[in-house]
Amino acid sequence: MKNVNIGIESIGIYVPETIQDYRYIGKESGIPEDVILNKFGIRGRHKALEDESVSDMAIKASIKALGDTNPQDIDLVVYCGSEYKDYYLFNLAAKVQESIGAVNANAFEIHSLCSAGVYSLKVVKSMMRDDENINTVLLVTSSKETDLVNFKNERSRFMFNFGDGAAAVLLRKGLNRNIILETHMVTDGRFAEDVACYNIGSKAFHNDGCSCNEIMLDVKDQKSMKDRLDPVSLKNFYTVIDNSLKKSGYTKEEANYIAPIFMKKSMLDEILNEYGLTEENSFILQDYGHCQSADAFISIVEGIENGRLKEGDVTVLLGAGTGYTWAATTVLWGEVVLDQ
The missing domain is CATH 3.40.47.10 (Thiolase/Chalcone synthase)
Incomplete structure (x- = not known):
């Protein structure tokens, strides 16, 4: 099994x-x-x-x-x-x-x-x-x-x-x-409390001044988070993609399609270029926005419908979450039989 x-x-x-x-x-x-x-x-x-x-x-x-x-x-x-x-x-x-x-x-x-x-x-x-x-x-x-x-x-x-x-x-x-092949994740707990709904939870349970209208996502210190995140984010995306591919038995040159989390186009372009790919090997979620952890799955569906994701493609699903975690899972797309 x-x-x-x-x-x-x-x-x-x-x-x-x-x-x-x-x-x-x-x-x-x-x-x-x-x-x-x-x-x-x-x-x-x-x-x-x-x-x-x-x-x-x-x-x-x-x-x-x-x-x-x-x-x-x-x-x-x-x-x-x-x-x-x-x-x-x-x-x-x-x-x-x-x-x-x-x-x-x-x-x-x-x-x-x-x-x-x-x-x-x-x-x-x-x-x-x-x-x-x-x-x-x-x-x-x-x-x-x-x-x-x-x-x-x-x-x-x-x-x-x-x-x-x-x-x-x-x-x-x-x-x-x-x-579904192999997965790799990177976690950097320095960012754990940077983003949250700070007015709900055990720390805020006795906050009598809190109203439902105040329960919103917030960032403690936007500049501090950005200054710490910018130097590591792209590197960590590369790390999880590289290791997911390697664990799955592929080199970075063999990746065919990236199914990403929503990100600005300039960052996605850098990632695609790193793996010798173009926009035709991915799907930009500019008409969806960031739908939390659904993003990579939406990119798969759109890739199929737009003829970008093809039979036999080595496909990398890419995610990142505040906290901060970066994750990639490689999927061998299409009708295939792997050696056991």
């Missing part, structure tokens, strides 16, 4: 119909439209309606991913999306399990912020190989973090590109297609 392939059978994505474009973001934030469009790298983001919950979006993406699969055949539902969910201290994975009719499945959650989707592929793959009773898994991520972004807070400007959306990945043991 240790060497059996774990493959991606399907990916479903869901984004709300409402779009807030770069003009809207510019007006609300006071930042010039051309800066939002060119420096932030976003043309528009999807915004969920007030009564559309994080679980609503997760369920819609899950139904798309399932297709004709009988939900009763699912052994495990894993949620790896935003910690901002329908309720505080709430098991969203169990909500999805019940809502889609996966009555035979267990359910639990993995949290690593915006790197969780990419890293959870490793966790789920390992579980499936080690447990003969886990053959089909639904991995789900969803985010409505636009609720937590205050356009008037200059410290949080790097979050103005957040968008709402969800993705679900159906994984199957013994599937010799879209095979």
